[in-house]
Amino acid sequence: MNLGNVEAWFGSLGLPGLLAYGVATLELGGGIMLIIGLFTRYVSAIFTFILIGAMGQRNFLQGYSETTRWQDMRWTCLLC
Structure with a gap:
């Protein structure tokens, strides 16, 4: 999946397409910063x-149903 597809998907959710580029930049840059140990808390x-x-x-x-609630809680606990 390329970033153009993600931009279109964000648009289909009602979010600005440019938000996809911001999130991708934050995740890439932030992931690198976490790996090297810079500003990890931020x-x-x-x-x-x-x-x-x-x-x-x-x-x-x-x-928000019972199924999605438990899926979210499971992922939140796993990621924290």
């Missing part, structure tokens, strides 16, 4: 906000 906080935003957007669009 990068982790940014990644946390990206994850919370993604979870909120998914639940807002698909509804």
